[in-house]
Every structure is written in C-alpha cells, then in structure tokens.
Amino acid sequence: GAGVSQSPSNKVTEKGKDVELRCDPISGHTALYWYRQSLGQGLEFLIYFQGNSAPDKSGLPSDRFSAERTGGSVSTLTIQRTQQEDSAVYLCASSPSRGYEPQHFGDGTRLSIL
Amino acid sequence: KQEVTQIPAALSVPEGENLVLNCSFTDSAIYNLQWFRQDPGKGLTSLLLIQSSQREQTSGRLNASLDKSSGRSTLYIAASQPGDSATYLCAVDSNYQLIWGAGTKLIIKP
Numbered sequence: 154g155a156g157v158s159q160s161p162s163n164k165v166t167e168k169g170k171d172v173e174l175r176c177d178p179i180s181g182h183t184a185l186y187w188y189r190q191s192l193g194q195g196l197e198f199l200i201y202f203q204g205n206s207a208p209d210k211s212g213l214p215s216d217r218f219s220a221e222r223t224g225g226s227v228s229t230l231t232i233q234r235t236q237q238e239d240s241a242v243y244l245c246a247s248s249p250s251r252g253y254e255p256q257h258f259g260d261g262t263r264l265s266i267l
Numbered sequence: 268k269q270e271v272t273q274i275p276a277a278l279s280v281p282e283g284e285n286l287v288l289n290c291s292f293t294d295s296a297i298y299n300l301q302w303f304r305q306d307p308g309k310g311l312t313s314l315l316l317i318q319s320s321q322r323e324q325t326s327g328r329l330n331a332s333l334d335k336s337s338g339r340s341t342l343y344i345a346a347s348q349p350g351d352s353a354t355y356l357c358a359v360d361s362n363y364q365l366i367w368g369a370g371t372k373l374i375i376k377p
Contacts, residue, residue, distance in 0.1 A: 195368075195369045195370070196356070196358075196365075198364040198365055198366070201364065209362070211364075253299075253318070255313035255316045256301070260310040261310050
C-alpha cells in the first residue's frame with residue numbers, strides 16, 4: 154500500500170493479557186516511530202527505530218513494553234500483562250530519514266483494556 | 268526538558284476568515300518543527316515541516332513561521348473553509364523524539 158498500515162485497527166482485551174501491535178511502514182522508509190495518544194494525556198513518544206536499531210527507548214513507559222523491527226520494515230510493539238492505563242490509541246509513523254522529511258502516520262490501533 | 272504549548276485550545280470562526288494558531292516551545296535546540304492536522308478517529312496528516320535553519324514554509328493556503336530564538340511558531344490559514352475543521356497539532360523534533368503540543372481544535376462555521 155501507499156501509506157503506513159497498522160493492525161489491528163481495534164483491540165479489546167482483558168487486563169493481564171499480552172497484546173501485539175503491528176506497523177507496516179512506507180516502503181523504503183528507514184525511520185520508524187511509535188507514539189501513544191491517551192485521553193487527557195495528548196501524544197507521547199514511545200520509541201524510534203533507524204533501520205532495525207532503536208537508538209532511543211526512553212519513551213517506553215515500563216518494562217512491560219517492548220518493540221522490535223525486522224528487515225528494516227515491519228515493527229511490532231508488544232505490551233505484556235496489560236493494565237487499564239495502557240488503554241490508548243497507538244500510532245506508528247515512518248519517514249525516509251530522521252529529521253529532514255515529515256513523518257507519515259498510520260490510522261492507529263485503538264487498544265481498550267477491560 | 269522540552270515543553271510545547273499551543274494557544275488557543277479551541278477556536279471557532281466563520282468561513283472565509285484568516286486565522287493564526289500559535290505554538291511555543293521552551294528549548295530552542297530543535298531539529299525541526301512540524302504542524303499536523305488530526306480529524307476525529309483518524310491518524311495524523313503532516314501539513315508543514317520547518318527545518319531549524321528555516322524561517323517559514325508555505326503550502327497552498329497554509330503558511331508556518333518559525334522563530335527559534337523566541338521559541339515560537341505560528342500557523343496561518345488563509346480564507347478558511349469548513350473542511351479545515353480539525354485539531355491542529357504542533358510538534359518539535361528534539362533528540363529523536365517529537366514533543367507534542369496539546370493541539371488547537373478548530374471549527375469553521377459555514
């Protein structure tokens with residue numbers, strides 16, 4: 154596809170379960186970003202990948218959160234032992250390189266923890 | 268720690284008016300500044316990106332300015348239309364992260 158694709162678009166799960174969110178960036182984009190948008194919290198940075206490496210993991214809220222990127226393409230964000238405060242829209246973005254080009258966003262995954 | 272503030276939080280104007288949205292940031296050591304729009308239930312659409320060495324960028328009816336020394340950016344929308352109704356977000360690229368403002372919710376009344 155032409156844009157950033159995220160799946161699933163919606164996920165409802167019970168507290169304590171693990172979830173995996175997927176991001177397919179635009180082909181050829183080396184930089185990939187994950188953000189979280191919570192009600193009342195605004196947008197917050199989670200993690201950034203350059204290729205398969207993550208130079209900055211400082212935004213991950215706890216050690217329950219992890220992310221990986223393989224083949225310089227698809228990325229997965231995993232949340233273990235989900236808590237209700239993890240409920241949010243998780244947004245993925247990609248850009249050809251960091252800083253010089255705008256980031257292109259997917260439509261997000263709306264995660265609801267019951 | 269970089270902080271980004273957007274004023275006003277909400278704005279409602281009649282169609283056809285020109286308007287200005289404001290964004291301020293606390294640390295001038297930025298890589299670039301970006302303006303996005305977000306429609307309800309949708310992702311983010313990039314509108315304009317201003318590199319730290321630039322003063323302004325234009326795209327159609329949109330013009331964004333950057334004054335790094337004073338920590339300010341403005342987004343000017345000319346001849347507003349109902350389709351411009353959305354939330355406008357300012358984000359500063361600072362140390363690999365985009366730091367976001369809370370947004371301005373814009374309503375253009377027909």
